[in-house]
Structures are given as C-alpha cells and as structure tokens.
Amino acid sequence: MISVESLSYAYRGASRPAVRDLSFTIAPGEVFGFLGPSGAGKSTTQNILTGLLKGWRGTATVLDRPLEEWGVAYYRRIGVAFEVPNHFLKLTARENLELFRSLHDGEAERVEDVLALVDLEDAVDTRVAEFSKGMRHRLTFARSLLHRPQLWFLDEPTAGLDPVNARRIMTIIEDRRRQGVTTFLTTHNMTVADALCDRVGFIVDGALAAVEAPAVLRQRYGRREVRVTWASDRGPESAAFPLDGLAGNAAFLDLLSARTITSIHSQEASLEDVFIQVTGRALT
Secondary structure (H helix, E strand, C coil), X not given: CXXXXXXXXXXXXXXXXXXXXXXXXXXXXXXXXXXXXXXXXXXXXXHHHCCCCCCCEEEEEECCEEXXXXXXXXXXCEEEECCCCCCCCCCEHHHHHHHHHXXXXXXXXXXXXXXXXXXXXXXXXXXXXXXXXXXXXXXXXXXXXXXXXXXXXXXXXXXXXXXXXXXXXXXXXXXXXXXCCEXXXXXXXXXXXXXXXXXXXXXXXXXXXXXXXXXXXXXXXXXXXEEEEEECCCCCXXXXXXXXXXXXXXXXXXXXXXXXXXXXXXXXXXHHHHHXXXXXXXXX
C-alpha cells in the first residue's frame, strides 16, 4: 500500500533534516504505527505522504503509483485525521460534515452514522464552537471516515480523550482493519500502539531505529524469566526464575506446591521499555 525509500525532508532554515533516509513499507490492511517523541519526524512523514509537503527527496509509492503522480483523485482514496482539530466553529457538526462530504463525488457515509460511531449523535446540530476539545477531536476523526477511505492517516488518534472515548476510537480502527482499510498512525502512546499496530517504527531525530511487530520487540528485549508472587505471614513475597528449563526447575516446582501463589508473570519488556533500549530516548 505504501513503499518509501530514502525519504528525506528539511524545512527551510533548519539546521538538520526533519526526516532523513527513511525506508519502510506498509502492507494492505495493516495498521502501521510511527512511534517517537514530539519533534521526531512523525507528522512530517505523514504530511509528505498526504501531499501537504513538497520538495522531499527519495521515492514514495502509494496505492501502486508514485506519490508525485497523484492528483486530486488521491484524496478520494485516503482519509486524514489531524491531531489538532480544524473545523468551522460557527457551523454545527452536521453542517461541517455535510460540507466536507460534498467535496467527494463517490459513495459516502451518512453524517448521522459517523457521528454515532464517535458518540456525537446528540450534538449533531450543536455549533462546534460549543464543543469541548475532546468532542472536536472526535469530530475530526468522524470526518476522516465520511468517504470510506482505503488508506487512513491518523495523527495521535486518542490524544486528549478520556479512557472511554479512547477505547471507542481504538475499536473503530480495529473494525476498519477487519474491513481491509490500511492505517498509518503516529503516536507517542505506547499502550495504543501495542494494542493496535501490526508493526511499529521507532523514529527519533528524523531517523528510523527499528521496524517490527510489537510482540517481537517485547520478546527480543525482555528478560527470559518469570516472576512468581506468593502470600506469606510477612506479606507478599516474590522470586524470579529463568524461562529456560522452567518445567524442570526444582525450586520453582517446590514453590508452586508449597505456597499460595497470587501471580505469575513473564518478564517481557513493555513497548516503552523497548523504545528506550533501542533509541536511548524517552517518549517526552
């Protein structure tokens, strides 16, 4: 769906490129995440691939065609939800979406249906100026769905949302994946990335440090051991045991039979732990 090779871009007057020598692919139906701190180059990469930035170097093929050869037809096939909401504040939610719906000449969703997806159906005729920040964010997300895009660009899709609405957005992304939609999302939220992404790319200072499935990264950089916790007269106690040879580990087996076990956890790394190990940077 997307193939990028040696992609670089520098903003005018900048001392170094915003992105440098990026190479990656995104398969049809995949949810691919770009993970990194603010200023890492995530949004710049998306802005190039959505046609908002010109003057980049390298090659980029999207939907089987070089990016620079696409014209207006490109925007009938991609959906974009920016991190910062951008709406006509004096218009209602319905009027905003009807306006953008009218820009597409193909099939489109009903305004009421996409608003219901993000729990805004009761605010359909409310002016957007009266919306909270989270409501505006959800309206931006709903707008990106109107024309049934094949390829979806999402910039921090759950930023600023309460847990219930963040979960709702994640469920919609999962549903679209099952329908064959390809999603390229940027985030610095490792929980979201771990839950949603088939593969992730770690980007720092405009360069990719790793591209892999989250589970593979967590196993590769985690500790091969399990930690067992049990109840005792002194309170909770715990011990760690190597995964290798665990079935024949006498101390582990004795503990299971002699103690009241409260938990057993493998010690795989979190995705944030892996990011720090690979890049030497925190997600700030």
